[in-house]
Each structure stands twice: as structure tokens, then as C-alpha cells.
Amino acid sequence: MKVSQLGEFGLIEYLKNRFYLEEVGDDTACVKVGDSLLLLTCDTLLEGRHFLDSYPMSAVGWKGVSACVSDLIANGGKPLYLLVTLLLPDVELKKVDELYEGITRACEFYGVKLVGGNVVKSERLGIDFFGVGLTERFVGRGGAKVGDGIFVSGTLGDSLAGLELILMEKRHYEDFELRLIERHLRPTARIDYIAHISKYANASMDISDGLSSDIQHMAKRSGLRFSIQKEKLPLSRELLEYAKRHGKDPYSYALRGGEDYQLLFTHPPSRINPFLDMTQIGTVEEGEGVFLDGAPLEAQGFDHFKS
Amino acid sequence: MKVSQLGEFGLIEYLKNRFYLEEVGDDTACVKVGDSLLLLTCDTLLEGRHFLDSYPMSAVGWKGVSACVSDLIANGGKPLYLLVTLLLPDVELKKVDELYEGITRACEFYGVKLVGGNVVKSERLGIDFFGVGLTERFVGRGGAKVGDGIFVSGTLGDSLAGLELILMEKRHYEDFELRLIERHLRPTARIDYIAHISKYANASMDISDGLSSDIQHMAKRSGLRFSIQKEKLPLSRELLEYAKRHGKDPYSYALRGGEDYQLLFTHPPSRINPFLDMTQIGTVEEGEGVFLDGAPLEAQGFDHFKS
Numbered sequence: 001m002k003v004s005q006l007g008e009f010g011l012i013e014y015l016k017n018r019f020y021l022e023e024v025g026d027d028t029a030c031v032k033v034g035d036s037l038l039l040l041t042c043d044t045l046l047e048g049r050h051f052l053d054s055y056p057m058s059a060v061g062w063k064g065v066s067a068c069v070s071d072l073i074a075n076g077g078k079p080l081y082l083l084v085t086l087l088l089p090d091v092e093l094k095k096v097d098e099l100y101e102g103i104t105r106a107c108e109f110y111g112v113k114l115v116g117g118n119v120v121k122s123e124r125l126g127i128d129f130f131g132v133g134l135t136e137r138f139v140g141r142g143g144a145k146v147g148d149g150i151f152v153s154g155t156l157g158d159s160l161a162g163l164e165l166i167l168m169e170k171r172h173y174e175d176f177e178l179r180l181i182e183r184h185l186r187p188t189a190r191i192d193y194i195a196h197i198s199k200y201a202n203a204s205m206d207i208s209d210g211l212s213s214d215i216q217h218m219a220k221r222s223g224l225r226f227s228i229q230k231e232k233l234p235l236s237r238e239l240l241e242y243a244k245r246h247g248k249d250p251y252s253y254a255l256r257g258g259e260d261y262q263l264l265f266t267h268p269p270s271r272i273n274p275f276l277d278m279t280q281i282g283t284v285e286e287g288e289g290v291f292l293d294g295a296p297l298e299a300q301g302f303d304h305f306k307s
Numbered sequence: 308m309k310v311s312q313l314g315e316f317g318l319i320e321y322l323k324n325r326f327y328l329e330e331v332g333d334d335t336a337c338v339k340v341g342d343s344l345l346l347l348t349c350d351t352l353l354e355g356r357h358f359l360d361s362y363p364m365s366a367v368g369w370k371g372v373s374a375c376v377s378d379l380i381a382n383g384g385k386p387l388y389l390l391v392t393l394l395l396p397d398v399e400l401k402k403v404d405e406l407y408e409g410i411t412r413a414c415e416f417y418g419v420k421l422v423g424g425n426v427v428k429s430e431r432l433g434i435d436f437f438g439v440g441l442t443e444r445f446v447g448r449g450g451a452k453v454g455d456g457i458f459v460s461g462t463l464g465d466s467l468a469g470l471e472l473i474l475m476e477k478r479h480y481e482d483f484e485l486r487l488i489e490r491h492l493r494p495t496a497r498i499d500y501i502a503h504i505s506k507y508a509n510a511s512m513d514i515s516d517g518l519s520s521d522i523q524h525m526a527k528r529s530g531l532r533f534s535i536q537k538e539k540l541p542l543s544r545e546l547l548e549y550a551k552r553h554g555k556d557p558y559s560y561a562l563r564g565g566e567d568y569q570l571l572f573t574h575p576p577s578r579i580n581p582f583l584d585m586t587q588i589g590t591v592e593e594g595e596g597v598f599l600d601g602a603p604l605e606a607q608g609f610d611h612f613k614s
Contacts, residue, residue, distance in 0.1 A: 004397045011403070011426055018404065019411050021421065029422035031388055033441060034343035042390050042437055044427045081338055083349050085435050090311045096318070097325065104326050114328065115336035119318055120351045124430065128392050130349055130437035134340060 009217075025221060027071035027205055028131075030138040039077040039133040043068040046087075047125040052166070057095050059185040060127070061102025067208065068129040069110045070189035070261040074206040075140060076198030077133030079112040079191075084129050087122035099127070110191055137198050139265075144203035144222035148266035148284040153190050154277055155236040156211055157250060158183040160257030165242075176238040187261040196273055197265060204265035212255040212290075213299040214264060219290045222266075226290045228282030228297070255292075256300035316524075332528060334378035334512055335438075337445040346384040346440040350375040353394075354432040359473070364402050366492040367434070368409025374515065375436035376417045377496035377568040381513040382447060383505030384440030386417055386498075391424040394433035406434070417498055444505050446572075451510035451529035455573035455591040460497050461584055462543040463518055464557060465490040467564030472549075483545040494568040503580055504572060511572035519562040519597075520606040521571060526597045529573075533597045535589030535604070562599075563607035 003011055016024050028039040045051055045064045065082065072079045084103060088096065107114045112131075144150075162184030165177050173181065189206075197204050203222055207214050211233075219226040233254040243250035266284050290297045310318055323331050335346040352358055352371045372389065379386045391410060395403065414421045419438070451457075469491025472484050480488065496513075504511050510529055514521050518540075526533040540561040550557035573591055597604045 001400045002397055003395055003400060003403060006400065008426060008428075011400075014400070015403070015407055019407055019421075024423055029388070029390065031420075031422060031439075033345065033387070033439075034341045036341035036343065038340065038345075038439075040388060040390055040423060040437070040439065042392050042423070042425050042435070044392050044394070044425055044435075046394075046427060046429060049428060080340070081336070081347060083336065083347055083437065085349050085351050087351070087353075087433075088310055090309055093308045093310060093313065093318075093321070096310060096322070100322055100326055113338075114326075115338060116331055116347060116349070118349050118351055119315060120353060121315075121356060122353060122431070122433075126394075126429075128349075128351075128435045130347070130390065132338075132340075132345075132347065132439075 026075060026140040028075045028077065028133065030075065030135070037135045037138060039072050039075050039135055039138070041068060041071040041131045042128060043071060044128045045126060055185060057098035058102030058105070061099045062106045062186045064127045064129050065103055065106035065110065066187050066189045066261055068131040069112060070206040070208070072131050072133035073189055073191060073194055073197065074204050074263055075135065076137055076201065076204065077135040078194055079110055079131060079133045081132040082107060082112050082114050082129060084114065084117040084127055086117065086119045087124065087126035088119055089123055089125055091125065110189065135198060139197055139201045139204045141203055141205050141218045142221035144218060144224055144266040144284045146224060146284055146286055147268065148202055149269035149280040150226055150228055150266050150282040150284060151278045151280050152207070152211070152234060153193055153263040154260070155234045155239065156207065156260055156262060157239050157253030157257040158236050159187060159259040160253050161239050161242045176241050179238050180242060184259065187259060189261055190263050193263055193276060196276060197263065200267045200271040201265040202267050204263060207260055207262050207264050208258055210256045210258040210300060211264065212297055215290050216299050218264065219288065222284070223288065225285040225287030226282060227285055228292055230293050232279065232281040234279040333382060333447040335382045335384065335440065337382065337442070344442045344445060346379050346382050346442055346445070348375060348378040348438045349435060350378060351435045352433060362492060364405035365409030365412070368406045369413045369493045371434045371436050372410055372413035372417065373494050373496045373568055375438040376419060376498070377513040377515070379438050379440035380496055380498060380501055380504065381511050381570055382442065383444055383508065383511065384442040385501055386419040386438060386440045388439040389414060389419050389421050390437040391421065392435040393424065393426045394429035394431065395426055396430055396432055398432065417496065442505060446504055446508045446511045448510055448512050448525045449528035451525060451531055451573040451591045453531060453591055453593055454575065455509055456576040456587040457533055457535055457573050457589040457591060458585045458587050459514065459518070459541060460500055460570040461567070462541045462546065463514065463567055463569060464546050464560030464564040465543050466494060466566040467560050468546050468549045483548050487545050487549060491566065494566060496568055497570050500570055500583060503583060504570065507574045507578040508572040509574050511570060514567055514569050514571050515565055517563045517565040517607060518571065519604055522597050523606050525571065526595065529591070530595065532592040532594030533589060534592055535599055537600050539586065539588040541586040
């Protein structure tokens with residue numbers, strides 16, 4: 001059998017069972033060292049797969065750091081340290097410089113320290129980040145409780161619309177289009193949610209593969225039924241405008257669009273914090289599976305191995 | 308300017324200065340979390356560059372873990388946790404299985420726990436390891452003192468001879484040849500040296516690029532002169548036999564051969580531990596540079612970007 005027949009999640013599941021990696025399955029691994037609970041995670045961006053050669057290199061660096069930091073936040077952690085492995089073809093030094101500038105700027109923004117790394121010659125450009133965070137309480141995917149509200153931060157689907165706009169290679173982009181493109185190129189990990197997640201969330205993860213795909217993992221690991229409503233999905237004005245112009249369904253973007261790096265989490269509805277841009281999109285119930293307006297929801301996210 | 312014009316070490320030096328990464332330059336980064344001193348490191352193996360398609364996949368997994376663990380030990384750390392990013396083409400599942408088996412076996416051997424990872428589709432097979440260790444006292448490259456003895460663990464040059472033997476693609480290998488090949492395919496990180504390094508070493512690193520190259524970094528960062536003697540370099544019987552058969556200079560293998568994952572460290576000669584296979588190869592003196600039998604020694608190691 002080939003890896004592509006299993007797909008990304010099938011492969012992880014296979015390796016988990018085959019090698020007894022019970023802990024694997026959250027955005028980060030939680031380990032105790034001394035009296036500290038540490039979160040460890042890694043995230044990779046490869047040219048041609050996660051970004052295009054035409055992207056500003058500083059954006060690629062920014063995005064890589066954001067993806068890694070987002071995982072730490074999703075599990076209730078404060079990001080502390082980062083290491084980066086650069087896979088480098090024989091490119092212009094300027095390109096590496098820009099990439100590193102994006103990395104260091106993002107590190108400053110997130111208050112994270114870049115403490116080390118590695119450069120390796122490679123045919124394709126790539127960056128692999130390792131992140132270390134500190135938490136008071138680990139919040140994984142499996143802790144949702146019956147009666148919890150299901151929440152997301154920010155708006156969904158913007159990054160996918162931004163990617164489509166980039167691929168159109170238009171000569172001129174309007175303001176709302178540039179904002180969508182920016183959300184694809186330089187997503188912001190939700191550091192403003194760290195305290196909220198670590199204090200109140202029963203289950204949490206970041207939305208990197210698309211809501212319809214990621215929420216399945218949370219429902220499965222929590223062993224409960226996740227019921228969400230389409231009309232509750234938070235959409236940006238920019239996405240609505242984009243969908244209108246191109247005759248698309250904006251909800252489809254919110255459901256399948258990945259790389260928004262928003263958070264998906266559950267807790268009692270009473271824990272809503274009005275100062276955060278969170279939206280309740282549904283409720284955790286007895287049972288299993290994910291339901292959208294009462295009908296089973298299929299994962300529409302991106303599987304790197306199958307596609 | 309292109310990356311190849313700078314070379315691997317030139318690039319690291321450039322990035323260090325350009326982005327004020329003062330701490331970068333040891334095998335690991337040392338950070339304090341709570342009351343614990345943690346060591347963080349990453350190591351990458353790429354197909355075609357660090358291993359060949361024909362290698363047993365379990366050996367590749369073993370070697371990747373060993374390289375990462377070796378960095379932690381070199382700085383006085385006890386290896387604790389590992390994460391692994393798999394860069395995977397659409398290969399047979401069997402191949403991934405064997406790779407993972409090598410990884411988990413090595414983890415068991417070194418008493419390290421594999422707590423997480425990542426799979427990413429890629430054109431070339433690769434593995435990137437992230438290691439976390441705990442130390443009582445960080446031992447870097449820069450701490451050598453005048454009067455210290457310069458020591459190495461084990462024997463040097465075996466891995467390079469093993470690589471050459473593999474590339475010969477012989478039908479039949481003799482026993483001593485198989486042992487050299489084994490040292491290339493499945494090097495053992497020196498976990499037996501953890502206590503010795505963390506207690507007594509003033510400076511320490513692992514020899515992954517070749518003694519003549521790695522020792523330059525230690526001399527430079529310590530700001531002292533490293534004088535070593537050729538005849539003191541520890542050679543295995545297998546390497547001596549190999550050199551004799553092929554009319555080669557075994558000392559050249561010991562000086563330029565990388566991937567032995569032996570340790571290079573300094574401390575007062577009185578600290579020699581007769582129960583460890585350590586050899587004093589020279590002395591730390593006032594001055595600068597590295598001298599072999601009184602003559603300046605050039606780095607003959609492998610630069611991934613220049614070659």
C-alpha cells in the first residue's frame with residue numbers, strides 16, 4: 001500500500017496505533033519538566049506546497065512562525081522559544097535574508113525567542129519550525145463536554161479567498177482583495193486568546209486544515225456530537241464581497257478554507273468574553289459525529305497526500 | 308550573492324550577525340524554564356544528501372535520532388523528548404514503517420520519548436528531529452581553558468570508511484568491512500558520557516562534520532590555540548585494515564571523516580576517566596588557531612553548500 005492511499009490522517013492514525021504513540025493527536029505535545037508544563041510542536045512550510053515561489057519571502061517567514069505559535073496557543077500555551085530548520089536550494093542570499101526578516105519580525109510580535117536552528121541544502125525551499133511553550137493547564141481536542149458552546153475566533157474562509165485571488169494574478173487588486181490576500185500571506189496567530197483558552201476552554205485546536213475537517217477531530221476525540229449552524233459561521237465583509245462578485249457561496253469558504261489560524265474551542269456558553277471576537281457556532285451534544293443544520297457534515301479540508 | 312558562495316558556516320555567521328542571534332553557535336540552545344535548564348536542538352536528514360535511497364530505512368531512522376541525541380549529550384544534557392517531522396514522497400507504507408521502527412528503537416535505546424510530530428508531503432524523503440534535553444550545567448564550545456587536555460571519545464573515521472564501502476557496492480563484504488558499514492549506518496550517540504561531560508568538561512561538541520572542521524569552531528569560540536598530535540588520533544582496527552587494503556592514510560579519515568558522532572571535549576588531564584574510551588589528542592594553549600603536529604590545520608570537513 002502507498003502513503004497516498006491512506007492519506008495524511010490515515011497515515012498518522014496508522015503510525016499512532018502501530019507504534020503505541022497514544023499521546024499524539026493534539027496540536028502540541030505536553031510534557032512535564034520540573035514543575036513546568038511544556039508544550040512542544042513542529043510545523044513545516046514547503047515551497048510549491050504551502051507557499052509559492054512568488055510569495056514575498058518575509059510573508060513566508062511570518063506565516064511559518066504564526067502556524068507554530070498558533071498550535072501552542074490552541075493548547076493553552078504561552079509561546080516561549082522557537083528553532084528553525086531552513087531547507088535551502090542555492091538561492092540568492094537576499095531571499096534568505098527576507099525570509100529571516102519575516103521570521104524575526106513575527107518572533108518579536110509574538111514575544112517569542114528564536115534560539116537556534118539549522119541550515120540544510122535542499123532542492124526545494126522549506127522551513128520547519130519547532131516551538132516550545134509554557135502552560136498552566138493543557139487544553140487538548142478531547143475535552144469537550146455536553147452542553148458546551150462551540151466557538152471560533154475571528155472570521156473564517158478569508159485565507160482561501162486570498163489564495164484564489166493570488167492565483168488569479170490580476171494586474172490590479174482592490175482594497176478588499178488586498179486585505180484577503182494579506183490574510184492568506186500573513187495570518188495572525190491569536191495571542192489575544194491565550195488566557196481565555198487556558199482558563200476556560202474544555203477543548204481547543206487551531207483551524208489550519210479548514211473547519212469542516214478540523215472539527216471532526218475534536219468531535220471524535222471528545223467522543224461527542226458537534227452540532228453547528230451554517231448561518232452562525234462568522235464571515236468577513238471582505239469575504240462576502242468576494243463571494244458576491246464571483247458568484248460563490250461564502251459559507252463554503254468558511255467550511256473548507258484552511259490556514260486562517262483561527263481557534264476552535266468549546267466551553268459553557270456563560271464563559272463568552274465580549275472583549276474577544278468570538279462567535280458561538282453550535283453546541284456539543286450527546287452522540288457522535290459533526291452535524292451542520294442537522295445533516296452530517298463531511299470533511300472538505302485539504303489532505304496533502306490524497307490531493 | 309548566492310548561498311553557495313558563503314557556504315554553510317558563512318551563511319550561519321551571516322544570519323547570526325544580521326539578526327543578532329548571539330546565542331546561536333552551539334549544538335543546542337540552552338533555555339531556563341522554571342528551575343530547569345533545558346537544551347533544545349534540531350537535526351535533519353535528507354535523502355540523497357545525508358542518506359541514500361538504498362539504505363535500510365530503519366538505519367536512517369536510527370541515525371536521525373542518534374544525531375539529535377548526540378547534540379544534547381555534547382552539551383551535557385540528558386535527552387528527554389523528541390518530535391519528528393517526516394517529509395514524505397508517495398512511497399510504500401512499508402518504507403515509512405521501517406523508518407519509524409528505526410526511530411522508535413533508537414528512542415527506546417536512548418531512553419528518549421517520542422511525543423509528537425508531523426507528516427508533510429514532499430518530493431524527497433527527509434526527517435527533521437527536534438530534541439529536548441535537561442541539564443545541570445550547560446557545556447558549550449566556548450569554555451576551553453589553557454592547560455586543558457583535548458579529548459575525543461571512541462575512534463574516528465570509521466563512518467567515512469563505511470560510506471566508501473557502501474558506495475563500492477561490493478557483492479560480498481568481509482566482517483571488518485561490515486562493521487565499518489554498520490558504524491556509518493547506525494552510529495551510537497555517546498549516552499555513556501553524559502555524566503562525565505556535564506560534570507567535568509569545560510568545552511564540548513559532537514564531531515558530525517569531521518574533527519578538522521569541528522575543532523576549528525571550538526578553538527575559535529574559546530579564543531585559544533588547540534594543538535593536537537596526529538599519532539594520538541584514535542583509530543579502530545577496522546579502519547587500519549581498510550586503509551592498509553586500499554593504500555589510504557587512516558589519519559586522513561580520522562581528520563576529515565564526519566558522522567562518527569563521537570565527542571570532542573576539553574578538561575584538565577587529571578579528569579580522565581579510565582572507564583570511558585576517551586583519548587587525549589592534544590592540549591589547549593594560549594594563542595589561536597588549530598595546529599596539528601605544530602603546523603596549522605585546515606578544515607577538511609564537508610560543507611553542504613559549497614560541495
